Every structure is written in C-alpha cells, then in structure tokens.
Amino acid sequence: xxxxxxxxxxxxxxxxxxxxxxxxxxxxxxxxxxxxxxxxxxxxxxxxxxxxxxxxxxxxxxxxxxxxxxxxxxxxxxxxxxxxxxxxxxxxxxxxxxxxxxxxxxxxxxxxxxxxxxxxxxxxxxxxxxxxxxxxxxxxxxxxxxxxxxxxxxxxxxxxxxxxxxxxxxxxxxxxxxxxxxxxxxxxxxxxxxxxxxxxxxxxxxxxxxxxxxxxxxxxxxxxxxxxxxxxxxxxxxxxxxxxxxxxxxxxxxxxxxxxxxxxxxxxxxxxxxxxxxxxxxxxxxxxx
Numbered sequence: 001x002x003x004x005x006x007x008x009x010x011x012x013x014x015x016x017x018x019x020x021x022x023x024x025x026x027x028x029x030x031x032x033x034x035x036x037x038x039x040x041x042x043x044x045x046x047x048x049x050x051x052x053x054x055x056x057x058x059x060x061x062x063x064x065x066x067x068x069x070x071x072x073x074x075x076x077x078x079x080x081x082x083x084x085x086x087x088x089x090x091x092x093x094x095x096x097x098x099x100x101x102x103x104x105x106x107x108x109x110x111x112x113x114x115x116x117x118x119x120x121x122x123x124x125x126x127x128x129x130x131x132x133x134x135x136x137x138x139x140x141x142x143x144x145x146x147x148x149x150x151x152x153x154x155x156x157x158x159x160x161x162x163x164x165x166x167x168x169x170x171x172x173x174x175x176x177x178x179x180x181x182x183x184x185x186x187x188x189x190x191x192x193x194x195x196x197x198x199x200x201x202x203x204x205x206x207x208x209x210x211x212x213x214x215x216x217x218x219x220x221x222x223x224x225x226x227x228x229x230x231x232x233x234x235x236x237x238x239x240x241x242x243x244x245x246x247x248x249x250x251x252x253x254x255x256x257x258x259x260x261x262x263x264x265x266x267x268x269x270x271x272x273x274x275x276x277x278x279x280x281x282x283x284x285x286x287x288x289x
Contacts, residue, residue, distance in 0.1 A: 049089035050283060051118035051218070053080050058096065059114040060104040061224070065137050070114070070224075074104060092117065094279040095150065101277075102235040105227055113206070113225040118218050119283065130219050133212040137224075141207035145225060148278045149200045154186075154241060155272050161243070161252045162186045164196055169278060172201050185251035192241040199275055204231040210284060223281060241273060 050056075059075040082095040094115065105111055121130065151165035163182040166173055173179055176193035179200070188196070206225035213220055227235065 049120060050085055050092050051120040053083045053085070055116075055118045056083055056092070056094070057116040058094075059116070060101075060111055061114045062108075063110050063112060063137050063224075063226075065110070068135075068137050072114070073111070091280065091282045094281065096277050096279060098235060098275040098277065101227075106232055106236045109232075112227075115223050115225070115279070115281070117221050117223075117281075119212070119221045120219065130212060132214065133210060135209040135211040135222070135224055137209060141209055141226070143208045143210075144228075145206045145208045145223075145279070145281070147204040147206060147225075147231075148280070149203065150276045150278050152196050152199055153274050153276070154243070155274070156243070156248060156252075159253060161248060164200070166200055173197060183251060186243065186247050188241060195241070199234075202234070204234065204277065206231065221283070225279075 054077070056078050057075060058078050060073050061070045062073055063070055078094060078096070084093045085091070086093060101113065105113070119130070148169045150169055151163055153160055153164075154162040161183065165180045167180055174197070176188075176197055179196075205228045207228065209224040209226070211222040211224070213222070
C-alpha cells in the first residue's frame, strides 16, 4: 500500500512573502509622498533721489513730432529758494512765475516746458543702475500733471503793491476776503476780485513725457510739460485790474512820480500782474534690466 505525500509549505516561505508585501507597501508610500521644497528669495533695494538743486533747469523747447526730436529755444536755471525737495528727496516742488511760461508757450502748439534734474542712486540702494528712457512724443501721454496756482502779485514800476494767496493751495476759496491779502488798504472792485479767485482756484493741466539719459558721469531726468488747450487759454487770458492813484500814493511805498508816469488821464494806474505756480514732480525711474 503506497503512502500519500502531504503538501507542506515551509514556514520560512510564508514569512518571506509577508516581508515582501510590507516592503512593497513602504516603497509605494515613499513614492507617493509629496515633496516639499523651501526656498528664500531676497530682492535688491532700488532707491533713487534728486541730486542737486543748483542743476535743476527750466527750458522752453520746440518739439518736432515727426522726428521725435527737440530744439531748445530758451533756458535758465531755477533759483534755489524756488526749489524744495520732499519725501527724502523722492519728489520736488518747483515755483515758477507765469511770465516764464505764458508768452513762449502760447506762441505755437509745438512748444513745451522742459525741466531737467540730476538724479542719483542713494547710499541705501543695492542696485546702482538706472534704466535709460527716451521720450516718445509720437504716442499719447499717459500722465497728467496739475500745476497749482500759489499766489497772484500786482506790481507797479517793479514795486509789489498787492500779493494775494490762499492759505492752502489745494483749497477752493469762494470769497475774496477769505484769501491772504498782503495790503487790505488796496481796494479792488468786485470784477477784479472774481478774476483773482478764478485764477487762484483752477490749476493748470499739462500732458507729461519723461526721459532719462546719461550726461558725462551723471544721470539726468527730464520731464516735458505740454499745456492742455484749456490751460493755454488761461495763460493767454488778460486780467483787468484798476488801481487808483489815491490808493497807491496813500497805501504803498511806490514812488509818486512812478505812479503818475504809469497812470492815465482818468486817474487810474497800469499794473503788472504775475501768478506763481507750484510744480510738484514725483521721481519715476526704472532700474536697468
């Protein structure tokens, strides 16, 4: 009688299979686990400022829109006391008289104001290159600058007889008596008072174009200011103000002979009127790419 064989699985084989399954599960878990990468990025500090008050220059230039070129017609340096840096030299306020602008700007529509100012990278900047920029007069301006009237001055024979200004240049004043008036003994009629209010309450508007170029070892920023048509009309406008002999003789330091010389047969005296405007210009540049 033949003995039957029993099907035996060794214990070690069972244990081996269990170990393999565990290893496969561990490997699969490792393959599917998200990988996290931590990285720290630090950008450079790009900081620029206006350089020198002495080198800020005012010019009237003529633009050739076809060739995108300029021609300087008149140029002069701005007085130091008419320039004020603000915001850690990141913006500048410049005071200009309308007589510097009116005659030249209104002569033709291709004349604009050009303000040149030196710029520099300040000591805290880790980036020291400024990207050059060429003004593109063929494209429409994307920036408008409002120029605020600061004061109106009336003078006779180079002597100031009346200076009128607002306490806050940004404020709209409805009443002439609410203005800061240097000599209240000089009495103006109602029409003249309304003329002055209109001139001081409405800012001029300029389309702006910017440019940055290297001149010798300096970077020079330039802003071109093209007056809008409404502002040209205001610059061209003549203000009619009548001053009497008696007011001038009794209430000012103007020489009597000068008053008579500048007067007419009706007892009225001709006067020169000038308006001081405030240009507040922010510094806008790009670092080199």
